[in-house]
Each structure stands twice: as structure tokens, then as C-alpha cells.
Amino acid sequence: MRFIRYVLRALNPKTAVTMDSRQVFRIRRCVVAGVIAVLVIAMVSCGVYGVKMHAQRAAQASQSATSTDKTTAKRQNSKKESSGKQSQKSQDNADTEDSVQAELKNQSASLTDDQRNEILAKAQQTARDNGHEPTQYTYCVAQKGDVGSLDDFANAVYRILNGERGWSRAGATFVQGADGNCDFNIVLSEARYMTTFSPDCSTEYSCRVDENVIINDDRWNGGTNDWLSAGGDMARYRVMVINHEVGHRLGHTDNETTCAGAGQLAPLMQEQSMHLDGCATNEYPLDGELWIK
Structure with a gap:
């Protein structure tokens, strides 16, 4: 002190x-x-x-920038992945459309006599392989209204009716006739003329009346929303509608067998153009439908 x-x-x-x-x-x-x-x-x-x-602030700023960069990178990667998935989905859809168009073109491609004989021979062999002696039906192709050339339609009908997964498994084979000397007619008709065959026919769908199997031109070219939204496509729809309507001529009735359960194949004779009832689209007769009168 x-x-x-x-x-x-x-x-x-x-x-x-x-x-x-x-x-x-x-x-x-x-x-x-x-x-x-x-x-x-x-x-x-x-x-x-x-x-x-200053160092702490710089470090914090760096961390914040790094975090922002990571977040931005994640967002960019997420956008890239999303864009990539959308691009792949678009490509898949385009590939599917191309495949369907190719199948439609193949269905209606011109046929030589040798090709017709080869297709018929396979159908007859399919009938025998399934335990049936082939029963041959002759059909005529006709039109009602302005539906364009019948050549593509006739070629597709011949291929479909004699398909190895179709009615040939029940023993039925088919040849195209002419001049009215036929067991039945397959008519491609404008929608507006459908009811001229019978009041029971609808302008919305195809129909069978007596010896006429009438294919609605609108359905032939556009299918139905029920079928397409359930996963079907136009090439398969054409197979289904021909097999279904000719099935009536062979003795089958609408909805004689109904959907067996969600996800299972719909019976061919179910009215698939109108409803699937949870079943998957199907263009060929099921094993339980393999009979003809």
C-alpha cells in the first residue's frame, strides 16, 4: 500500500x-x-x-455454402433423376406405340395364296393337337357404308380367325369365300349403320345378327376406353373383337363365363369392350370356352 x-x-x-x-x-x-x-x-x-x-465466420459461411451447394446438388440430381425417369417413360411409351403400330401393320399385310394355305395348315394342326378333327367354316367379307378398302381388314380377319391361340384350339378353322357362298358374313360397318342390322345392335359397339358378324368401324379403328385403359392396345383389341363376335356364330353367348377374380384373364366372351370387372384384357378363348356347336 x-x-x-x-x-x-x-x-x-x-x-x-x-x-x-x-x-x-x-x-x-x-x-x-x-x-x-x-x-x-x-x-x-x-x-x-x-x-x-473472422475465421469462425468464414468457416460458418463456408459450411453454409457447402450445405447450400449440397442441397442445390441434391435438388439438381433429383430434377435430373425425375427428368430421366420421365424421359425413359416417354421413350417406353414411344417404343410401345411403335410396337403396336408394327403389329397392326403385320396383321393387315397382304397375303399370297401360299401364305394363306400355310396359315390354314397350322390352324388345322392346332385343332388336331388339341384333340379335334378340324371343322372348317367359310366366311364372306362385306362392308356397310364408307369404310375404305376391305383388303387390310380381310387380311387381318384371316390371320386372326386361324390364329394358333384362337378358335382353332376348339377345332374351328376358317377360309374366306366369295359370291355369297359362305357359312356367315363378316361385315365392316360404319357406326351409323349398325342398327340397320337389328334394333338390338348399338352404334357404340360391334354385333352379331343371324349369319352376320358386324364389326363397328369406329371400334375397329379406335377400340374402347375400357379396354385401352385396362392395359390393352389396338392390335390386341382387333383380335379380341373378331374372336368374340365370331364366337357368337360358333354358339357362345355374352358373359356366359364371367371374370374369375381381380387380375385374372377375362373370358373371351365377357363383354370386354364395355367392362373388365377387375380382370385383365384377353383376346383368346380360355380353356373353359374351347367348344363349338
Whole structure:
């Protein structure tokens, strides 16, 4: 305490005159040096603290930027993946459409006599392989209204009726006749003329009346929403509608067998153009439908 009072006296001009001047000078110099040292230490400390704070802020900013970059990258990757999936889906749809168009073209491609004989021979062999002696039906192809050339339609009908998965499994084979010398007619008709065959026919669907199997031209070219939305396509629809309507001529009735359960194949004679009832689309007779009158 005495030392402190002594220093304070040396610093006070009024009391310092009574003290040794050399001693006062030394004390004042030491005090000044101490003050300067404290200021220097304080400035250095502040500088160090500032550097630390700047470094922390820079690190936080870097982390934030990295996090933002990661989030942006994830979003970009997510967008790329989504875009990629959409692109793949579009490509798959395009491939499916191309495949359906190719099948439609194959169905209606022109037929030579040799090709017709080859198709018929396979149908007859299919009948025998399933335990049946072939029963041959002759059909005529006709039109009602403006439906364009019948050549493509006739070619498709011949292929479909003699398909190895169709009615040939029940023993029925088919040849195209002419000049009305036929067991039945397959008529491609404008929708507006459907009811001229019978009031029971509809302009919305195909129909069978007596010896006429009438295919609605709108359905032949456009199918139905029920069929297409259930996973069917136009090439398969044409097979189904020909096999179904000719099935009536062979003795079958609508909905004689109904859907056996969700996801199972619909019976051919179910009215699939109108309803699937949870069943999957099907263009060929099921094993339980393999009979003809």
C-alpha cells in the first residue's frame, strides 16, 4: 500500500515537487511503459480475437455454402433423376406405340395364296393337337357404308380367325369365300349403320345378327376406353373383337363365363369392350370356352 501511495505522489504534480526528481522520473517512465504495454497487449488480444471471429465466420459461411451447394446438388440430381425417369417413360411409351403400330401393320399385310394355305395348315394342326378333327367354316367379307378398302381388314380377319391361340384350339378353322357362298358374313360397318342390322345392335359397339358378324368401324379403328385403359392396345383389341363376335356364330353367348377374380384373364366372351370387372384384357378363348356347336 505504501508503494502505491508513493507512486501516486510521484504522478501528482503538486506532491511530486517535494520528492526526489530522479525518482519521480523513473516512476513516471515505468508507469508510462506499463500503460503502453497494457495497451499493446489489449490491442494484440483484440486483434487475435478479431482474427478468430473472422475465421469462425468464414468457416460458418463456408459450411453454409457447402450445405447450400449440397442441397442445390441434391435438388439438381433429383430434377435430373425425375427428368430421366420421365424421359425413359416417354421413350417406353414411344417404343410401345411403335410396337403396336408394327403389329397392326403385320396383321393387315397382304397375303399370297401360299401364305394363306400355310396359315390354314397350322390352324388345322392346332385343332388336331388339341384333340379335334378340324371343322372348317367359310366366311364372306362385306362392308356397310364408307369404310375404305376391305383388303387390310380381310387380311387381318384371316390371320386372326386361324390364329394358333384362337378358335382353332376348339377345332374351328376358317377360309374366306366369295359370291355369297359362305357359312356367315363378316361385315365392316360404319357406326351409323349398325342398327340397320337389328334394333338390338348399338352404334357404340360391334354385333352379331343371324349369319352376320358386324364389326363397328369406329371400334375397329379406335377400340374402347375400357379396354385401352385396362392395359390393352389396338392390335390386341382387333383380335379380341373378331374372336368374340365370331364366337357368337360358333354358339357362345355374352358373359356366359364371367371374370374369375381381380387380375385374372377375362373370358373371351365377357363383354370386354364395355367392362373388365377387375380382370385383365384377353383376346383368346380360355380353356373353359374351347367348344363349338
